[in-house]
Amino acid sequence: MASDLIPVTRALLSVSDKTGLVDFARALAARGVALVSTGGTHRALTEAGLAVTEVSDLTGFPEMMDGRVKTLHPGVHGGLLAVRDNPEHQAAMLAHGIAPIDLLVVNLYPFEATLAAGRPAAECIENIDIGGPAMIRAAAKNHEDVAVVVDVADYGAILADLDAHGGAVIRATRRRLAQKAFARTASYDAAIATWLEGEYAAEVAEAPVYRALGGTLAQGLRYGENPHQQASFYRTAGAARPGVATARQLQGKELSYNNLNDTDAAFECVSEFDPARTAAVVIVKHANPCGVAEGASLLAAYERALACDPVSAFGGIVALNRTLDAEAARRIVEIFTEVIIAPDATGEAAAIVAAKKNLRLLVTGGVADPRQPGAVWRTVAGGILVQSRDAAVVDDMDLRVVTKRAPDARELADLRFAFRVAKHVKSNAIVYAKDGATVGIGAGQMSRVDSSRIAAWKAAEAARVAGAPESLARGAVVASDAFFPFADGLLAAAEAGATAVIQPGGSMRDDEVIRAADEAGLAMVFTGHRHFRH
Template identity: 75%
Template structure:
């Protein structure tokens, strides 16, 4: 018989130490423990809450014989606490040491940590954040988790019902299988907690590449599978709160897949580039690349313009909005098959319209992410991961330098800025044709930049044909490139497609050659000095 399933794996907790910051569900859980004859020990505010509920509970200071001190910084860091948690039950020398020192075993620990992450998110100053770094809590959690052979450790209110159910099933005992599961969660919780602290402190002191970088996250949802059905996947929230898929409330629709979540995140990050106070904007994403983006007088207008860019690819896509979804926009969107709609909010009429498509997921995030916000992105590589700061450069803050004989018109500049915003979110090599604050052709992810130019031009011609127009949508457009043109061929392909102006970072050894070609073609061109590679 496996030790996990054997009677020897059952342990009846006689004493529990309870010390929590978040007291959600605490009293009911403590009453449940008391009903099984578990003696309760507690600290500070937790003790007051339990005593006020009429429970018999000892102060930790009465157990240790040592008062809380240093504003509560020292209260559980004591041998009578850690000895009670760490002693190996049934080991003669450990049990003799407990008897000699008058230490009683602690069989169950309930600790959730000071709210450090929430304190940082609330914008507290440095000293307040430091005061919300828990020391005693993680120490106790790790002691209990190490000794999970005998001790059950609970690190959140979500553990309460699980433990009470097991006590009920096993006559007041826990199984080794559960204690191991709780121990794994406990070590992960303290690791994520330390990760948040180390990331915050590195930012506060300006260390861009610390010697150690820890990653931590909290499970949002276990997913059916990853990119493919044979891959395991899960969704975790981590780091400072950022409006998007991690804050979204799913109003309706099927469970989101791994690919849905990645595409939806890409769509919402793109549409957040457009200030909702200035304009309505819609982005349509397929396989993490935009197939149509537009601004409009309202969301419905912007959606129709975005859809026109590539209506074939938009089928089964992700729709992201920068404003509250209204009935007019919802009615337009549901005309074709769509996987996900993500928006900051939605009105009741819009929700009712979307409800008619029961499999269509509607996500409401509560706000837009700030494209200027600092942050970090991590990419796994063999044996480790790459870490880089988020691309938070925005075109409105760039110094656009005219490098051609002809300067762009005001209308061209507006479209240039629009196209460069979009190019930031297109996989490299990225080429975006835009006209009237709407994409008309997008070339993404090609090994050759000139191929991206040609693909984008082809998309513009196909879109025109679908719309019943004789002339390519690229005629009279501007073109944005995420990186410099290494040769003039890509720029000439754009001119041939009908583009009249170009926005690009510049910086090629052949910039003079490219500028000369632009002048000969009558193009206006500006350099941003900022590259937007996205791999």
């Protein structure tokens, strides 16, 4: 039975990230630990004046093939895998001159960083570590006898154990580090597998037999959707998509699970609007847009987005597709807002937001590409659902007029706008829009006609709050994320005063719905694309 205390007399260090390496190695040596190392790590330690055995002296083989082969040898893996109280293992070590390795310190070739930097495929492949993961897994498997470190943040914990326990590492530390080690290699391999799937898409099956997902802790969260739920935020590897994972938080209190979820929804929606074409603002509450608008400026767009549903906007998330300026910042901070997210912020705007100490301000460095391919993951009980990102964009769709009346130019522009927003509203989704702004949104209802009625009610309520003489739905257009299965939802929109409709089409009752639109004098176009969002 392995002891709770494992004395560390010999350590193998082989790291790509040399942060803190020399100080850590010097501290080990000062505590009587013999050092073994490889390649660049060996050079860094010897240049620092430390006595270090090169791994080639351990194995009897030089590094070869540009460093691809150096640690894959029984002299290394025997020292890591040998069970210390197993007589047969001890006899094998003695017979073959294998010395035990009590501590392994390895961090891997920077594959994820190379990928994120957009480097060529050949360079990415050269940064796939082989020997490192093999050693990590060997040491982690044998954690009852070996301590394994894969993160420079754990150097201090090792030294603290050595000092507190007479040069030994305790079992609890070894077990914690073993779990972390296997998670690290799993995350590393997941990044590689996901990249290869995209890189060799033509050769890879649409549904690979095995799926891997990994990430690195970005922050621990106070709790999840509710206080009794634990939660954490992880960043996945790969080419960075601007959004919450790339954002720098300039100020404000810590983001919560719900903040992150809602902010992601807001920024993905605002990224549908090309900042070179127009300023756009999205206000989100509980993962649904409650106001979206374009404008000549961010301030103009914000005012129009807020007018759609000023009640729901209280405590919401505000996403912008351009650099936050002082003019927009002053207006946004007038009401309670949880998060502002934008590609960037001027110094003056950041100072204005800073006056609200709890308000989070995030800058992403750019907007996301709505056409960018990628995968979306969701857990279900006992499994994972994976699908490609909804990269369909209304500007690329061939809109088909199906009614006697075709939409005029203004209606057509608003129809495209409304369908762009409907893509980001939970299904069943109904969006009323006029002059490049939402005026009523119905989201997430079990019945599409109920979503139509709620959107119409929201438009009437927004008019009441604004002191307008009639519902904002009068003269607006309507977008539906999926087809109208019956004419009732469409008729509800007509009764509210809408003049044109955009929907995917494809219902068994399309003819009935088209007749109803003609009888109501509506113009209607089919997109051929559905935007369910559950």
